[in-house]
Amino acid sequence: MTDGSGSGPDIRVLIADDQVMVRQGFTVLLDAEPGIRVVGQAVDGADAIARTAELAPDVVLMDIRMPGTGGLEATRVLTSAPGATVKVLVLTTFDLDEYVYEALRAGASGFLLKDASAEELAQAVRVVARGDALLAPHVTKRLIAEFSRLSPTPRSPVRGRAGSLTERETEVLTLIAQGLSNAEIAGRLVVAEQTVKTYVGRILSKLSLRDRTQAAVHAYETGLVRPGGV
Secondary structure: OOOOOOOOOOEEEEEEOOOHHHHHHHHHHHHOOOOEEEEEEEOOHHHHHHHHHHHOOOEEEEEOOOOOOOHHHHHHHHHHOOOOOOEEEEEEOOOOOOOHHHHHHHOOOEEEEOOOOHHHHHHHHHHHHHOOOOOOHHHHHHHHHHHHHHOOOOOOOOOOOOOOOOHHHHHHHHHHHOOOOHHHHHHHHOOOHHHHHHHHHHHHHHHOOOOHHHHHHHHHHOOOOOOOOO
């Protein structure tokens, strides 16, 4: 796998959607992008699970609403498998889809609207493949709103440090949950961007999280970031 810069093998992508036009359209768009190759298609969640085992993609573009085994269950199975490295990028028609939050909790690294441009689609695949999944601020606010709906009585906020994290790591985690990029966090804390990357790596390792999106969900669920706080 590579970041799409041409150094190393292509990012391998599997597209899971019950609509053939969506699968074919995304295949054409992604195959035209340097450093990205669509290795297969799946018609539903069960097929996505089977095809992932067969083809070992780096990223699965997963529709949430599919007949039979849906994208939510398929995402949970794929990301919870022992030694799983595949990243799931959820596809949805609406950015307020009620299942988006549950998909992120299930292990998805982010989500993308089906009407995304070719450039947005390719960028999303590259970001997720790198493990640098990041929810934009407006998406983060929707995530928090959904968390509020599902949890009418928010948990008491975590006081001081978040578990095993240092004070600075806790601060970085809070900023991740607010949708800030590494560069933005570096600017906020007045440190080098590489330093922020180091902090992020430590946070993910200490909390046994897959990526930044999971870190954001963790921050909401532990009360480190309260709904309405961004």
